[in-house]
Amino acid sequence: MLQRRTLLTMATAAGFVPAAPAIVRAQETVGVTATEILIGNTIPYSGPASAYGTIGKAIAAAFQMANDAGGFAGRKVKFISYDDGYSPPKTVEQTRRLIEEDKVAALFAPLGTPTNSATVRYVNQKKVPDLFLATGADKWGDYKEHPWTIGWQPSYVTEAQVYTKYILAQKPDAKIGCLYQNDDFGKDYLHGVRDVLKDRYDHQVITASYEVTDSTVDSQLVSLQSAGIDVLMTFATPKFAAQTIRKVAGMNWKVLHVLTGVSVSVGAVMLPAGPENGVGIISSAYLKDPTDPGWDDDSGLKIWRGFMTKYYPEGDLKDGGNVSAFGLTHTMTAVLKNCGNDLSRDNIMKQATNLRDMENPVLLPGIKINTSPTNYRPIRQLQLMRWSGKKWDRFGDIIAGADA
Numbered sequence: 001m002l003q004r005r006t007l008l009t010m011a012t013a014a015g016f017v018p019a020a021p022a023i024v025r026a027q028e029t030v031g032v033t034a035t036e037i038l039i040g041n042t043i044p045y046s047g048p049a050s051a052y053g054t055i056g057k058a059i060a061a062a063f064q065m066a067n068d069a070g071g072f073a074g075r076k077v078k079f080i081s082y083d084d085g086y087s088p089p090k091t092v093e094q095t096r097r098l099i100e101e102d103k104v105a106a107l108f109a110p111l112g113t114p115t116n117s118a119t120v121r122y123v124n125q126k127k128v129p130d131l132f133l134a135t136g137a138d139k140w141g142d143y144k145e146h147p148w149t150i151g152w153q154p155s156y157v158t159e160a161q162v163y164t165k166y167i168l169a170q171k172p173d174a175k176i177g178c179l180y181q182n183d184d185f186g187k188d189y190l191h192g193v194r195d196v197l198k199d200r201y202d203h204q205v206i207t208a209s210y211e212v213t214d215s216t217v218d219s220q221l222v223s224l225q226s227a228g229i230d231v232l233m234t235f236a237t238p239k240f241a242a243q244t245i246r247k248v249a250g251m252n253w254k255v256l257h258v259l260t261g262v263s264v265s266v267g268a269v270m271l272p273a274g275p276e277n278g279v280g281i282i283s284s285a286y287l288k289d290p291t292d293p294g295w296d297d298d299s300g301l302k303i304w305r306g307f308m309t310k311y312y313p314e315g316d317l318k319d320g321g322n323v324s325a326f327g328l329t330h331t332m333t334a335v336l337k338n339c340g341n342d343l344s345r346d347n348i349m350k351q352a353t354n355l356r357d358m359e360n361p362v363l364l365p366g367i368k369i370n371t372s373p374t375n376y377r378p379i380r381q382l383q384l385m386r387w388s389g390k391k392w393d394r395f396g397d398i399i400a401g402a403d404a
Helices: 020-028 050-068 088-101 113-126 156-170 184-204 218-226 238-250 266-273 299-311 320-338 345-352
Strands: 036-043 076-083 106-108 176-181 205-210 231-235 256-259 282-285 381-387 392-394
Touching (some): 050 238, 076 088, 113 184, 156 184
Parallel strands (some): 231 256, 256 282
Antiparallel strands (some): 282 381
């Protein structure tokens, strides 16, 4: 199993030769030399959330593409990505290694809510840019509590609020069952449901949790079915989301099923679950779906497919994680370019928190990236969609979060 991925394209003798002032700056800047920028990452290449490992591989490939295009102020990115197995103690160990031994300039797209929760205080004490986390936990928008950490995707709380409003419009008196991962990731969704239901939450919602170390969620689903719920909300990572879809179908359970947007990958979830088993599931998107024929002629996904063909040919073109990785890295490379020759940690953070109406080739039309020193929520819009058995069909308008 992959333990570490490094990426570095060195300047040749005939290539970039930095002027003396640039050499001095590189020597004084953590994680930056005259020829390279060290960027660190943790991601589960193994363990219960290993389906996300492709994101790290695609990010490495996207940085290779950026390096081939000339890099950043004459420097190439060296991307160091360690396997944390989706285990918070391991994440702490690997993050310390990146900061104290590898001495990276910044962390980028570390994945997971419980894992990042275990490192966020340490990273902020060290004042290391912790950019565009691959998790939608609502707390990553708290610029006062952790000014060196910023998210990227829409908040899980906002997402759950949107789902709950949809459910109330369809089934106002529904008994709602929530299957959730028993950590900060799953609990954020419960907060969003409660925000909408308010005093009705306690008598309208029944919950069942699972641990990431569990082998199945079968018993939890049997319990929820026995409770007579009308709506099932599944707040689970890909492995357990696929299990849930298969089990619900196997139980012949006819229920309105709402699924978290982090587990809608066709390649990693819907196909393994049996595409016919998920017909009618409701979820949401902010990224373009590479399996939707409606995007076949889209210029943004053409760029992505060209990237995949050349730089990550072994990657699954049906896996939305590879689209997410490209979108994340597109944002990060823009930040590095905006830094110019000042790649200090302070300036990297400054540029990351001053993005204005940034276009991204893989975001849905109408969704743009915006940040500021008091806005650490780069993407605050999404659109509902329904699984047809072959693809996700989007419906309704682009919906902005409550604080957008």
